[in-house]
Amino acid sequence: MLNRLKNAPAYEKTIFVLMNIWLAGYFLSPTNKQHYQFFILSIVLSAFWLIFTQKINYRSLLKSKVIISALLYALLFLISIAWSNDLGFSEKFKDIKTFLYLIFFALVFLYVINSQSARLTTVINILIISAVISLCINVYLFYGVNAEPISARFSGMGRLWNPLWAAAMYGAMALAILAILLDKFNQLKPIFRSFLILVFILMVGAVVLTQSRTPIAAMLLLALFTVIMSQQSLKMKVSVLLTSGIIGLMALLYFLPFIQEHMARGQSYRLDLWFGFIERATEHLILGHGGGSNVPISSLVEEVDGWYHYHSTYIASLVEMGLAGLFLHLLLIVTTLSAAWKMRDIFIVKVAAIVFIYTCILGITFGHGILTRMNSQWLIFWMPLVVIAMYEIHNNNVSVRNDSLEFQSEGSS
Numbered sequence: 549m550l551n552r553l554k555n556a557p558a559y560e561k562t563i564f565v566l567m568n569i570w571l572a573g574y575f576l577s578p579t580n581k582q583h584y585q586f587f588i589l590s591i592v593l594s595a596f597w598l599i600f601t602q603k604i605n606y607r608s609l610l611k612s613k614v615i616i617s618a619l620l621y622a623l624l625f626l627i628s629i630a631w632s633n634d635l636g637f638s639e640k641f642k643d644i645k646t647f648l649y650l651i652f653f654a655l656v657f658l659y660v661i662n663s664q665s666a667r668l669t670t671v672i673n674i675l676i677i678s679a680v681i682s683l684c685i686n687v688y689l690f691y692g693v694n695a696e697p698i699s700a701r702f703s704g705m706g707r708l709w710n711p712l713w714a715a716a717m718y719g720a721m722a723l724a725i726l727a728i729l730l731d732k733f734n735q736l737k738p739i740f741r742s743f744l745i746l747v748f749i750l751m752v753g754a755v756v757l758t759q760s761r762t763p764i765a766a767m768l769l770l771a772l773f774t775v776i777m778s779q780q781s782l783k784m785k786v787s788v789l790l791t792s793g794i795i796g797l798m799a800l801l802y803f804l805p806f807i808q809e810h811m812a813r814g815q816s817y818r819l820d821l822w823f824g825f826i827e828r829a830t831e832h833l834i835l836g837h838g839g840g841s842n843v844p845i846s847s848l849v850e851e852v853d854g855w856y857h858y859h860s861t862y863i864a865s866l867v868e869m870g871l872a873g874l875f876l877h878l879l880l881i882v883t884t885l886s887a888a889w890k891m892r893d894i895f896i897v898k899v900a901a902i903v904f905i906y907t908c909i910l911g912i913t914f915g916h917g918i919l920t921r922m923n924s925q926w927l928i929f930w931m932p933l934v935v936i937a938m939y940e941i942h943n944n945n946v947s948v949r950n951d952s953l954e955f956q957s958e959g960s961s
Contacts, residue, residue: 686704
């Protein structure tokens with residue numbers, strides 16, 4: 549890992565290692581609490597050091613429309629905490645910290661990666677290896693130690709405790725690996741190519757085992773889109789699509805009874821929740837109830853009466869920050885995708901954009917917001933966004949680092 553930083557000072561190597569350990573913790577940390585504590589010890593302290601030693605060129609951040617859009621959304625969230633229904637300073641400070649944590653992560657990531665694709669490739673490789681290790685551990689614990697039946701919704705330890713979060717992370721890795729395979733297929737050594745194909749299959753299988761419908765649908769649709777839009781030959785595309793189609797059809801026929809039983813769950817009260825929250829949103833339509841507010845709904849449906857979990861990041865923005873927040877949320881997505889499209893020739897940007905789109909689709913049916921909780925969904929929304937913003941800054945021939953005597957890069961493709 550440190551080969552990418554041969555000429556870097558010791559503090560930079562330390563920050564890079566700490567950041568990668570924390571990122572890997574999304575897959576490997578045994579508990580959420582331990583992962584959060586390591587975030588404080590690694591990312592937060594690193595960010596404080598970068599800020600107080602004046603390592604960041606803040607003007608460079610204004611060269612990115614993505615960063616500006618993200619700041620507008622985050623600042624509205626921060627300001628809206630003033631009128632939230634949280635009681636006491638301690639509760640409001642928890643919400644303020646979520647704003648600061650995003651800033652700290654972005655600064656550390658932008659500084660230590662510094663638009664250098666070699667370093668970012670190392671991060672991706674570490675995440676792939678971490679995902680494989682975690683999947684092996686979680687399968688053993690779930691089906692072996694806990695003796696759960698195959699019909700149970702698969703989940704893991706730590707940040708993957710919920711089937712939805714597990715599906716989100718493994719699905720994101722599946723799409724990232726597919727994008728790598730399609731773009732670098734002829735450049736990869738056969739052994740690495742075979743390894744990535746195997747890992748892709750395992751990640752897809754893990755998502756299916758969670759029985760989380762939105763992640764499954766989003767993953768399959770984006771996988772199809774990624775294949776069609778790839779630079780591979782028409783013959784390769786047709787071969788991949790036909791093979792996948794045949795395997796998918798066989799799996800569908802084999803598991804049809806189970807799928808029919810599973811679909812009987814219906815919409816899991818999502819519509820009842822959303823209509824209830826939209827009704828609450830009309831009480832403070834323009835600026836919302838305030839960032840971090842608990843806004844329980846009143847519903848005739850007993851199962852959701854009194855709930856305050858939005859199950860949609862878009863509904864969350866509407867309820868907590870009103871139409872202004874929802875507009876800035878959508879503006880942030882459009883700005884990020886527009887920037888990614890302009891830089892679509894950059895391989896890393898393509899990978900980031902695919903994961904970002906995947907997360908935006910997931911946000912339709914689950915999540916408590918894009919800022920309020922530093923869970924798996926938080927990572928796969930903000931990390932691709934920061935990557936795209938980083939290359940946007942890079943393309944303006946400026947550096948995010950004050951300690952760069954001149955604009956340098958190890959390559960951006």
